[in-house]
Amino acid sequence: MANVKGAPKGARTPWQVTRSVWYAMFMREAISRTMSDRMGWFWMVFEPLAFITIMVGIRSFIRGDRLIVNASFIPWMVAGLMGFFLVREGMIRGMGAIEANSALFAYRQVQPVDPVVVRNFLEGMLRTFVFLLFILFGLMLGLDIYPDNAVKVIAAWLSLWSLGLGLGLVTSVAATLVPEVGKVVRMLSLPLLIISGVMLPLNQLPHWLLDYLMLNPIPHALETLRLGFFENYKTIHGTSMLYFWLVTLFLNALGLLMHLRFVDRLKAK
Secondary structure (H helix, E strand, C coil), X not given: CECCCCCECCCCCHHHHHHHHHHHHHHHHHHHHHHHCCCHHHHHHHHHHHHHHHHHHXXXXXXXXXHCCCCCHHHHHHHHHHHHHHHHHHHHHHHCHXXXXXXXXXXXXXXXXXXXXXXXXXXXXXXXXXXXXXXXXXXXXXXXXXXXXXXXXXXXXXXXXXXXXXXXXXXXXXXXXXXXXXXXXXXXXXXXXXXXXXXXXXXXXXXXXXXXXXXXXXXXXXXXXXXXXXXXXXXXXXXXXXXXXXXXXXXXXXXXXXXXXXXXXXXXX
């Protein structure tokens, strides 16, 4: 028998199939990410902690906290680091998603875009949990890290998550088709951390240089995230979430189009 839409009775819709694929891949990735590597959780917590420790030591020499208006230095830097790592991990882990799940493409329900989306979602959940841990520990230590505007913080955090997804979609195709792209992207992650205003404020740079650095969308969301923690914080001149979302939506659309255009070549890799 067929229903009114012409599909066999009991047949699943495309969305139901996709949801089942994502759930199965999510469970597979989650187990692999959190249980196969006993040091996985350690590095997720230790990496930002090490950066913070180093920068606190540097602060004692350069007094970087004096360069930040109406915000405590350590919470300011924690917010920047965690937001940047969310974007970076979405971009880098997306590159290896297709190759790591190539055996699953034998099933016609699984498309190359699926592992990229699932990995980004999982990474976002893990980074959110680690960020909440840092906030909790900071509050226990008496740091001013409680958000003044929780809604703005959540919106900025989800925005950074979306940017990481867009970058992951683009780099996953580019790095799979041209392996050298992956090496270049990994090399650029450290300079990107520096020019995104993660560790030191960009406001002290010359105006002509700041105009070029603000073409990078990451500082726009990081500054908005920090503004959610410190309502009187003075953001970088030119911060615009409209610009951020134009770039983010473009990257997501470009990534999806690249996956659609090169789907057969990605499955053959």
